[in-house]
Amino acid sequence: MKVLVVGANGRVGSHLVNKLVENEHFVYAGTRKDNLTSTSNNARYVHIDLLASPDVIAENMHDAEAIFFVAGSRGKDLLQVDLNGAVNVMRAAESKNIKRFIMLSSVFSLEPDKWDQAFLKDLTNYNIAKHFADHWLIHNTKLDYTIVQPGVLKEQPGSGKINVNIDYPGENAIENVVDTLVQSLRDSNTIGKVITMSDGKTPIADALRNL
Numbered sequence: 750m751k752v753l754v755v756g757a758n759g760r761v762g763s764h765l766v767n768k769l770v771e772n773e774h775f776v777y778a779g780t781r782k783d784n785l786t787s788t789s790n791n792a793r794y795v796h797i798d799l800l801a802s803p804d805v806i807a808e809n810m811h812d813a814e815a816i817f818f819v820a821g822s823r824g825k826d827l828l829q830v831d832l833n834g835a836v837n838v839m840r841a842a843e844s845k846n847i848k849r850f851i852m853l854s855s856v857f858s859l860e861p862d863k864w865d866q867a868f869l870k871d872l873t874n875y876n877i878a879k880h881f882a883d884h885w886l887i888h889n890t891k892l893d894y895t896i897v898q899p900g901v902l903k904e905q906p907g908s909g910k911i912n913v914n915i916d917y918p919g920e921n922a923i924e925n926v927v928d929t930l931v932q933s934l935r936d937s938n939t940i941g942k943v944i945t946m947s948d949g950k951t952p953i954a955d956a957l958r959n960l
Contacts, residue, residue, distance in 0.1 A: 752934070753777040753813035753847075755797050757821025761853060764927045766792055767921055772931060777813055799834025799926050807841035815934055816842050817848035826903060827878040835882040836930050839890050850892040850941075853926070855879045856900040856918045856945050883943070884946065895939040899926050912949025913956045919947030928953050 752769060755814025757778035769776045770791045779797030795809045799820060810816075818838055822830035835852070841849055855872065857863040858879035864872075873878040878925055885892050898916035933939040936957050946960065952957075 750795045750814045750934070751777070752815045752817065753776045753779055753795070753797075753810055753875055754817045755779040755799075756818065757794070758782055759819060759821065760904075760932075761819045761926060762817075762925055764923055765817060765930060768806040768927050768931050772785070776800075776829065777809075777811055780838050781811070782935050784940075791943045793933060795836075801836060801837070803837050803840035806837055810841060810845050811848065811949065812845055812862060815851070816847055817930060817934075818854070819853040819930070824875060825924050827874055831875065832882050836885050839886055839892060842892060843890060845939050848891075848893045849896045849934070850890075851930055852883065852886055852894060852896045853930065854883050854898045856898045856947075858883050858898060859897070859943060873957070887943075893940045895931060895941075896943045897926070897927075897929055897946065898944060908948060909953060910950055911946050911953055911956050913946050913960065914942055914952065915945050915947050915949075919944065921948055925953065 752774050752778055754766050755760055757766050758780040766776050766778045771790045776792040778792050778794045781798050797809055818835055855876055858876050864876055883896050899921035902923050903920050903922055905922045907922040911925055932953050939957055942960055
């Protein structure tokens with residue numbers, strides 16, 4: 750498929766672009782930085798500014814058939830980037846009739862009663878932003894969405910195994926998160942699902958197949 754990764758220069762996005770290319774997708778790598786160059790014939794960097802209007806964003810979506818939203822401000826601009834920027838991309842996708850939309854979110858973003866658990870206490874403002882972005886995707890769009898909600902991200906090798914529908918937030922190797930995102934695109938069973946996850950014991954394909 751031809752896919753757009755919004756947030757392609759981030760911790761998750763850069764790995765995601767590479768993994769999608771390895772899986773023989775053509776990737777539009779969306780970022781505000783104009784000085785990035787592709788190392789693959791199957792990836793092309795495109796200018797995506799989340800502060801721009803949906804119409805302007807749509808112009809650079811080209812002929813993408815699916816969108817991954819993995820962008821984030823790292824706490825610097827939660828309202829304009831993590832919340833409204835995500836909504837702008839959703840609106841742009843609908844205007845381009847791009848149906849498939851995979852959102853990287855935060856564990857329990859849609860369950861405020863769980864925000865007092867462990868490390869989530871320090872992420873309340875982030876979870877508020879992700880809460881309303883996820884809520885918009887579910888209730889204010891007709892997109893074929895999947896929302897992937899990991900806990901804290903770790904720069905460590907992935908095991909290829911996860912737990913889903915978890916009760917308590919756990920650590921997530923970025924590689925496991927990326928593989929879960931890619932598998933979500935492959936598996937139509939994930940459409941319309943909110944997937945809470947952590948590193949675990951079940952192979953990723955099996956975990957998603959049995960949602």
